[in-house]
Every structure is written in structure tokens, then in C-alpha cells.
Amino acid sequence: MGAHISVPMYQRSLPQRYRLVGLKCQKCGKINFPPKGTCKYCRASTEFIEVPLSGKGYVYTYTIIAGGGAPPEFTDQALIQGSYPVAIIQLEEGPRIMAQLVEVEREEIKIGLPVEAVFRRIYEEEGVIRYGYKFRPVVPPCKP
Template structure:
């Protein structure tokens, strides 16, 4: 059993979860992802426009999660794969986001490796498959 996310809450996050849609602050130009109620740069509470993020970036940091350290919703994956990498990606537009790295995982993950967002299965809850973004290392960069 994984972390419960209600259907309405899940549906509200579809734009960010499937298409990497963020917000751009019209006051200072800061790109906000995932979307928040206010701009952390200038404090504006409204005046945002939606912006489509490219899904491209570089590995800023990473860790490898082993079975015992996996959150409950990823226990099935941890049992199947053993350990799996989770990366902090700095997107071309500036925001940093955390996601799993897809297979095939390079033998050696390096800070600065270029990556690209892909849509993949994240986990299953109550027989419902939850999809979202993961990142893959760009070809020729492994």
C-alpha cells in the first residue's frame, strides 16, 4: 500500500505531472515548478502565466535508494530492481526537481549529465497505475 493521493488532488496535478507546466511570475520572471501559491523570489501572490518547460536539464545531484530506504509506494520497484537512482535535475529554465532515473541506468551517474523528461509508470495504488515524469540520460552521454 502506498501513499494515498485522492483522485481530485491527482487530477489537479495533471499539467505538472504529465506535461511539466509551470508558472512564470509576471513581476520578476521567476519560473516556478511545481506551481505554488506565491513567488519565492519576489513574494507576488498572483499575476502568473503558465509556461511549458522543455523537460531538458542536467543532473545537479543524485542518490541511490536501496530497498529498505524506499517509500512504501516504491516497495514493488525496490523489490524488482534492488536499488534505484533518484536525481535532482536542474531544468534549462532554472527550477530543480526530483525524479527517478529510468533504465538503462549508466554504470556511472555523473553530476552535469544531460537528461530529458520521459513519461513513465511511477507506482500502482489500489490497482490504479500512477504515471508521471522520470528522466533519462540523453543518448551518447552515458
């Protein structure tokens, strides 16, 4: 199927996809992610400063997309994995975002699971590999 997120369109969102850059409202101080033209919280300000988010949060809700039900651009991934989890992540800075979960068994996924952002391959379109954020369970630090 033809492209629906063109390369230039994807490029414009690279700060969000590569570095989770949110917009902090200069009036109410809350963070908008993805970016909004007018702050979604105070609905009054259009003045923002860019702030990278920590990528820390927890699973707010989730689904498991079955192989047969995946969008065409994710068919390859679905074929290899059989199915893949998609979650809404509650980020610690306030916003929620939708993203795939990785490095996790189906049985481990539950609402409230602490997760962190990782930089991963999303899909390929127009011959260009698209990278962006996915989330994995928080890995406890290695003990010496």
C-alpha cells in the first residue's frame, strides 16, 4: 500500500520520535506530548520551551495486536513475532503516549508495569527504515 507517512512528514517529528521532546507550556508549566499548537491543559498559551522527557513511566492500558490484524506496514513484524503488544504509557512527566512494548513476555504485561523508552526500528516505508521509541520493562541495575 502506498505511503501514508511520507519521509518529510516523518522527518518533521524526529525530535519527538528520537528524543521524546515535549513542549512545556510557559503559562501553566505542563508538558504537551505530542506537541500541540495551543497548550492542551490551559488552552490559553502558545508559548512553549522544548524539554526532553525521561522516557520513564508505566503501562496505563494495552492490547496485543494479532498477526492477522496488523496494519499492512507492520505485517512483516507480525509475521515474525506472531503478534505484538501495543500499550498506552503513562509518562512520569504527565503525558500519555501510545507505543509498542518490547523485551517482554505476554504474561508479564499488566497495567501498572513500570517501563522505560528504548530507541528501536519502527517500520519501513518508501525504502526508508523509520526509527523511534518503544518501551520495555524497567531493567533493574546489574549488581557487581
